[in-house]
Each structure stands twice: as structure tokens, then as C-alpha cells.
Amino acid sequence: MSIDSVFVHKMWDDNELSKMVDGGVPFPMLSDTGGKVGKIFGVFDEEAGVENRGRFIIDPDGIIQGYEVLTPPVGRNVGETFRQVQAFQLVRESKGKEATPSGWKPGKVTLKPGPDLVGKVWEVWKTEMAFD
């Protein structure tokens, strides 16, 4: 979503993005002319008149589970976004019985919070697991 019109979105997809992604962008490229939506999400830069690089993870109940906002010159890390979505999906599927520690990614150990784990995280999770 950006402040560009749907017509400019079409031109960008036709002339540039479809050369990066086969078949062009598959999802809706939304238009927020005037920044009304960006304002309610707190990402609209009034002075510059554009949206900052905001990214919101919204779960199937419509709840915001996480967000990140960057100023324009720095791009996002899509892999990290997917890792967060996978972690939130795991937590949701376990109905909150499992939690994902720092550095978790699919295949790595999860934590099962409860009386037995208090003060014992050091036994099941090592500092190097925070890193790839």
C-alpha cells in the first residue's frame, strides 16, 4: 500500500515488477491516496507526504501480532518477516502451550512454559541458539 494511484500501481507492475517476479505481483497493490489508512496505522509521514516502510502481521482473528516501521532508504528483510509469521502460527496452533525462544526458526526447539521450566530454560536453550 502506498499513496500512488491504482493506475501508477498498474504501470509499475507492468513495466518493472513483472520483470522481477514472473506474472507480476500476485496480491492486491493498494492505493492510499491522501494517506488516510497510513495515518491510522501510524506510518504516514505528514511532512514528506508518503508512507514509511510499515509492515504489520495480522492474525486470522484480525489481531496485530507484530509490526515494524522503517524510514524509506532501508529495505525490509522478508525472510525475518516469514520467520515471525511461522513462529506466530506455531504458537497459535499450540493454543499458547508452546513459545518460540530468541533465534527460533522452524526445526529449532520451542519452549513449553509451565512450573517445570521456571529457572530451567538454561538447560534446554543455549545462547548460541539465538544465532543462526
Place this chain on the structure above:
Amino acid sequence: MAEEMEVGCARPTGGPVGESVEEEVNEKKATIRKEVSSMIHVGKKAPDFAAPGYQQGKFVSAKLSDYLGKWVLLCFYPGDFTFV
């Protein structure tokens, strides 16, 4: 999901759905802005909105609440053709 829509010469635009974010006079503006920017909290409902869009050769109209039941990544960016 996003539904196809007709477009004319006017620039279609979207906005919040439900409670309207009212533009009020001078002195109240600052407080309103404060309330508006505090609408986003993790663990809380995302404010609903509708917006026009472009998807795979069609102009569409999308509403966030139409995606209930799915995981949604909502991404904002400064502008088309702006490099990053």
C-alpha cells in the same frame, strides 16, 4: 477477498471502515492525531479499512475485514518506482 471494481477518471481512494476519523477544528487536531496514532497496539485488533487496488490486470476494492480467517501481511512503502 478483493473484488473487482469499475474505475473512471477520478482517482479512487479508500479509508477507515466503521468509526470515522473526523477532521475537527484547530485546537483539537493535536489530540486527535494522538488518539489516531495510538490505534495500533500489538495484541489488539487492527483498524478495519477499505482501499482500491490493482491486482493481476484488474482494478479491485479490498477490505481488511474480508481477510478474517487468514494471516495478513500489510505492507506500506513510500512509493512506486522509488528504488528500494
